Amino acid sequence: xxxxxxxxxxxxxxxxxxxxxxxxxxxxxxxxxxxxxxxxxxxxxxxxxxxxxxxxxxxxxxxxxxxxxxxxxxxxxxxxxxxxxxxxxxxxxxxxxxxxxxxxxxxxxxxxxx
Amino acid sequence: xxxxxxxxxxxxxxxxxxxxxxxxxxxxxxxxxxxxxxxxxxxxxxxxxxxxxxxxxxxxxxxxxxxxxxxxxxxxxxxxxxxxxxxxxxxxxxxxxxxxxxxxxxxxx
Numbered sequence: 035x036x037x038x039x040x041x042x043x044x045x046x047x048x049x050x051x052x053x054x055x056x057x058x059x060x061x062x063x064x065x066x067x068x069x070x071x072x073x074x075x076x077x078x079x080x081x082x083x084x085x086x087x088x089x090x091x092x093x094x095x096x097x098x099x100x101x102x103x104x105x106x107x108x109x110x111x112x113x114x115x116x117x118x119x120x121x122x123x124x125x126x127x128x129x130x131x132x133x134x135x136x137x138x139x140x141x142x143x144x145x146x147x148x
Numbered sequence: 149x150x151x152x153x154x155x156x157x158x159x160x161x162x163x164x165x166x167x168x169x170x171x172x173x174x175x176x177x178x179x180x181x182x183x184x185x186x187x188x189x190x191x192x193x194x195x196x197x198x199x200x201x202x203x204x205x206x207x208x209x210x211x212x213x214x215x216x217x218x219x220x221x222x223x224x225x226x227x228x229x230x231x232x233x234x235x236x237x238x239x240x241x242x243x244x245x246x247x248x249x250x251x252x253x254x255x256x257x
Contacts, residue, residue: 075250077234082243082244133243134199134243138193
C-alpha cells in the first residue's frame, strides 16, 4: 500500500512570497489533515477535510492560508503572503474516516521563509 | 483549552535500562490517547493507542484518569528505540489530534 505522498519536500522562499504544497493521501482515505509543526513543537492541526468538505479549520490563519480538496482526493495548501513565522514542516495525514481511525502521515514539506 | 504536556524534551538512558516517557493531558471527558514515534529520517507513525491495550515493540502505556496521565514505559531500552516520541489525544469525534511537544529518547550503548 502506497503511503501519503507530499511535494515538494523542501522549499525556501522570501517573506511576502507565496508557496503551495501538495498532498496525495492513501487511496480510499476519506479524511485528510494538514498539520503545521514548528521546530521544537508537536504538530498542530491547521485544517481537516472529510471528502471535499471542511470539518475543522479553526486554527488556519485564513488571512494568508488557504486549502482545498476539490475532488475529495488530492489536496493543496497555500500560503500567501508568507511570513517568517510560517517556517515549519507541513505534514499531511490521511485516515479511512474521521474519529477513531489511525492517521497515516506523509514525509512532510520543510518550509523556510527568509 | 485542551492540552497535552510532555515535561521532558530529552531523555537519555543506557541500553537495558528502564524507560518512562511522561505525558499528561487536560481533557476532562473520555479522551483517546496515543503515542506516535518518529525515527531518524522516517515519517511520523503510530506506536500505540490506549484503547487497544497492547504492547508494541515492548512499549506499554496505561491511561490513568485520576492523574490524567498516559506515560509510555519499556522495561529494557534498546538502541533502536532512539527516536522522537509524541503523546497525542483525540478529544472529539472528528479525529483531530492534539500533540504534546515531544520527547527525544536517546539510548546509549
